[in-house]
Amino acid sequence: xxxxxxxxxxxxxxxxxxRRLMRRGGAMFGLGVxxxxxxxxxxxxxxxxxxxxxxxxxxxRQAPGSAFLFGADELGRDVLSRVIWGTRASLxxxxxxxxxxxxxxxxxxxxxxYLGRWVDAVISRITDAMLACPFLILAIAFAAxxxxxxxxxxxxxxxxxTPIFIRLTRAQVLSAKAEDYVEAAxxxxxxxxxxxxxxxxxxxxxxxxVQATLAIAAAVIAEASLSFLGLGxxxxxxxxxxxxxxxxxxxxxxxxxxxxxxxxxxALVLSFNLLGDGLRDALDPRQIR
Amino acid sequence: xxNYLLQRLAxxxxxxxxVSILIFGLQQLLPGDPAIALAxxxxxxxxxxxxxxxxxxDEPLPLRYWYWLSGVLHGDLGDSVRIQKPVxxxxxxxxxxxxxxxxxxxxxxxxxxxTAGVISAxxxxxxxxxxxxxxxxxxxxxxxxxxxxxxILLFAVQLGWLPASGYVSPFEDLRANLAxxxxxxxxxxxxxxxxxxxxxxxxxLQVLSSDYVRTARAKGLxxxxxxxxxALRNALIPVITLGALGLGExxxxxxxxxxxxxxxxxxxxxxxxxxxxxYSVVQGVVLFTATVYITLNLLADLAYYLVNPxxxx
Numbered sequence: 001x002x003x004x005x006x007x008x009x010x011x012x013x014x015x016x017x018x019r020r021l022m023r024r025g026g027a028m029f030g031l032g033v034x035x036x037x038x039x040x041x042x043x044x045x046x047x048x049x050x051x052x053x054x055x056x057x058x059x060x061r062q063a064p065g066s067a068f069l070f071g072a073d074e075l076g077r078d079v080l081s082r083v084i085w086g087t088r089a090s091l092x093x094x095x096x097x098x099x100x101x102x103x104x105x106x107x108x109x110x111x112x113x114y115l116g117r118w119v120d121a122v123i124s125r126i127t128d129a130m131l132a133c134p135f136l137i138l139a140i141a142f143a144a145x146x147x148x149x150x151x152x153x154x155x156x157x158x159x160x161x162t163p164i165f166i167r168l169t170r171a172q173v174l175s176a177k178a179e180d181y182v183e184a185a186x187x188x189x190x191x192x193x194x195x196x197x198x199x200x201x202x203x204x205x206x207x208x209x210v211q212a213t214l215a216i217a218a219a220v221i222a223e224a225s226l227s228f229l230g231l232g233x234x235x236x237x238x239x240x241x242x243x244x245x246x247x248x249x250x251x252x253x254x255x256x257x258x259x260x261x262x263x264x265x266x267a268l269v270l271s272f273n274l275l276g277d278g279l280r281d282a283l284d285p286r287q288i289r
Numbered sequence: 290x291x292n293y294l295l296q297r298l299a300x301x302x303x304x305x306x307x308v309s310i311l312i313f314g315l316q317q318l319l320p321g322d323p324a325i326a327l328a329x330x331x332x333x334x335x336x337x338x339x340x341x342x343x344x345x346x347d348e349p350l351p352l353r354y355w356y357w358l359s360g361v362l363h364g365d366l367g368d369s370v371r372i373q374k375p376v377x378x379x380x381x382x383x384x385x386x387x388x389x390x391x392x393x394x395x396x397x398x399x400x401x402x403x404t405a406g407v408i409s410a411x412x413x414x415x416x417x418x419x420x421x422x423x424x425x426x427x428x429x430x431x432x433x434x435x436x437x438x439x440x441i442l443l444f445a446v447q448l449g450w451l452p453a454s455g456y457v458s459p460f461e462d463l464r465a466n467l468a469x470x471x472x473x474x475x476x477x478x479x480x481x482x483x484x485x486x487x488x489x490x491x492x493x494l495q496v497l498s499s500d501y502v503r504t505a506r507a508k509g510l511x512x513x514x515x516x517x518x519x520a521l522r523n524a525l526i527p528v529i530t531l532g533a534l535g536l537g538e539x540x541x542x543x544x545x546x547x548x549x550x551x552x553x554x555x556x557x558x559x560x561x562x563x564x565x566x567x568y569s570v571v572q573g574v575v576l577f578t579a580t581v582y583i584t585l586n587l588l589a590d591l592a593y594y595l596v597n598p599x600x601x602x
Contacts, residue, residue: 128300129307132579132586134541137559141575144563145318221432225545228434229560241432248438248549251453252446262435270430 017206020282027278033271041087048081053236061254071256074246082238083260089239090268093154093223093232094216100158102212105165106204112166113173114196123166130163139222143231150223150239153232157222161215168211172204179203206283213279217272224265240265293594297587308579309361312572313354319568322346366576367569369562376573379558386456387554390546391539393474398481399532403525405482406489410497411516421486428483433542437476437549444472454551473550477542481535488531492524526596530589537582 011019021027040047049069056076064071070079112123130138142156176182177200185199226232227241235242240261247257324340325332340346345353360367366376409421445453452469459466496502497520505519506512544556551557555574562570 125300125303126307126311128304129311129579132304132308132537132582133311133575134537134578134582136541136544137575137578140544140559140563141312141315141571142318144571145315145568217430224432225434228432228545229548229563231563244432244435244438251438251442255442255446258435258438258442262432262438265432265435266430269432270426273426273430 017282021278024278024281026274027282030271030274030276030278033267034275037087037091037268037271040084041091044085044088048078048084050078050081052077052081052085052238054078061250061257063254064256070260071254073243073257074250074254077236079243079257079260082243083240083264086238086240086243086261086264087268089150089227089233089237090220090223090265093150093157094220094268094272097154097157097161097219097223098212098215100155101161101165101215102208104159105162106169106208108162109166109169110173110196110201110204113170113177114192114200120170124170127163127166130160131167133160135160135218136222136225139226140229140231143226148231148234150227150233150237153223153226156226156231157219160222161219164215165208165211168207169204172207173200176200176203210276210280210283213272213276217269217276220265220269220272294591297590301583301587304583305580308576308583309358310354312576312579313357315572315575316568317350361576366573369567369570371562371565371567376569379570380555380573380577383553383555383558386552387540387543387547387556389459390470390473390477390543390552390554391536393470394478394481394539394542395532395536397475397478398485398535401478402482402485403489403528405486406528407493407516407521409486410490410493413494421490425483425486428480428486431479432545433476433480434545434549436479437473437546440472440476441549454549456552456554469550469552473546473552476549477539477546480542481539484535485528485531489524489528492527493520496520496524526593530593536585537578540578540581 054077056072059068059072059076059078061074062068062072062076068078068080070083073079073082108123112120133141138160139153139156142159143153146152146156182195182199185195190199223232224239224241224244227239228245230242230245233239233242243261244258247254247261250257322337324337324344324346328336328340345356348356364377366380368375369379372379405421405424409418412418441453444451451472452465455469457465457469497516502515502520505515510519540555543554544559546552547554547556548560559571559574561567562574
């Protein structure tokens with residue numbers, strides 16, 4: 001018994017969390033599907049049967065069949081090839097915009113939590129102000145003023161999602177700051193930057209991983225939404241959102257155009273949500289005890 | 290109560306101040322000279338000069354902010370460049386359509402979300418619970434514009450039961466109005482129902498394991514009375530607060546829903562404004578939604594304070 005307990009204590013928290021994650025069927029399914037999409041995005045040039053922007057007048061709105069597995073769109077482009085290439089825009093948008101939110105939100109949140117006083121008061125009010133604007137409306141407004149393009153959509157989504165990360169980091173820093181080990185580090189004479197980076201930051205990471213995973217799901221939907229409105233990826237480059245925007249106009253003549261881009265968004269977002277839920281359960285410190 | 294209200298109002302002032310800076314700041318994101326960007330395609334020098342004078346573009350930034358803010362405080366959100374109407378008038382004109390859509394969506398979300406949440410908590414770890422959780426995940430992961438397209442395909446194109454798009458005023462023809470609004474309202478309420486379901490479930494689980502519910506059961510009360518009268522009533526307090534906050538998010542979702550179903554509301558106003566480079570309208574809509582959201586937040590807090598006696602002591 002004692003040996004078992006000793007062995008269990010030797011397992012690092014990271015490994016323990018990974019083991020817990022592995023036991024969650026939904027999370028592993030999510031991880032699998034996400035990895036599959038990453039592979040599809042990376043191998044797009046080899047997987048796509050046709051050039052995603054090549055038009056063909058003889059194939060206009062051709063129904064799914066042996067030549068075009070998912071059918072062809074209003075310009076005779078292969079829907080399957082466009083869905084495959086569209087994976088790149090969606091994944092890129094998800095990852096890049098959340099990276100922007102993290103790069104902005106974590107340092108600002110740490111400043112607010114660590115320095116406190118008026119710095120915290122000002123940052124918290126700015127965060128409140130940004131959270132007061134509905135996420136999508138704020139992203140639309142940013143995209144409108146920056147101009148429509150995939151890069152600007154990613155910037156718009158990234159900035160709009162930043163306040164959530166500021167708030168989360170701030171709250172985590174505040175609770176970590178009161179811990180004995182931070183007090184001990186301070187008593188040993190460590191400079192502020194070392195306490196913040198070496199002692200506090202590592203404790204902020206687990207909830208940030210969970211939030212980032214769920215934020216990627218939200219960012220994928222947001223990119224698809226902006227592209228659907230014409231504010232994201234510009235034609236003829238393929239993106240799931242803009243494909244659905246076109247499909248809407250041909251719903252009676254070519255309903256297949258509306259199926260696969262939507263299924264892809266749904267599958268990718270669902271997988272990130274499942275993975276995020278699983279990570280939350282696996283990384284929850286209350287379960288570690 | 291009065292103290293609490295004053296305290297809450299005091300924190301609102303800096304928030305609103307930063308909201309105004311944020312929205313004014315959006316204009317600074319415009320690449321190049323804003324007067325040229327606002328002047329449209331022809332860039333007529335007279336128009337550029339007029340815009341420069343009108344928006345005080347030659348004056349320092351803080352002063353320009355002050356001019357803009359004093360206008361806003363007097364209810365002047367600027368004029369639409371394209372429609373030649375005050376922005377506030379346009380918002381008032383389009384708002385009822387979106388409010389009807391949002392109100393119907395909230396009712397749908399409350400009915401589905403709370404029912405599913407209660408069933409899933411009462412029947413925890415059964416197929417009912419799993420089904421409700423799958424529904425919540427589906428709701429959170431489906432882009433609402435795609436759901437809209439699929440519903441149009443099924444109910445308008447295939448079955449022909451409902452109109453695919455368009456809007457009829459309820460004062461003209463209530464039946465046609467409801468027929469046109471039911472699909473968009475469901476689409477808009479779907480994701481919110483999922484959020485409400487998750488919150489109702491966790492609130493119900495917490496309440497169901499509390500002492501007073503155990504006492505009620507020990508008294509031999511009918512399980513239905515225990516769940517609906519003793520548990521749900523208390524579990525609903527945080528859910529209702531969330532419901533008020535959800536309205537702000539619904540205004541965001543309405544942009545897409547109105548676009549799919551071609552409903553001439555608030556969301557369509559901002560999208561059309563974006564494409565017509567009608568920046569005052571974009572700013573006005575964002576400012577308006579933020580103010581609505583902040584007000585709802587305040588009302589939700591006050592409601593929470595009023596119904597929760599523990600906060601008052």
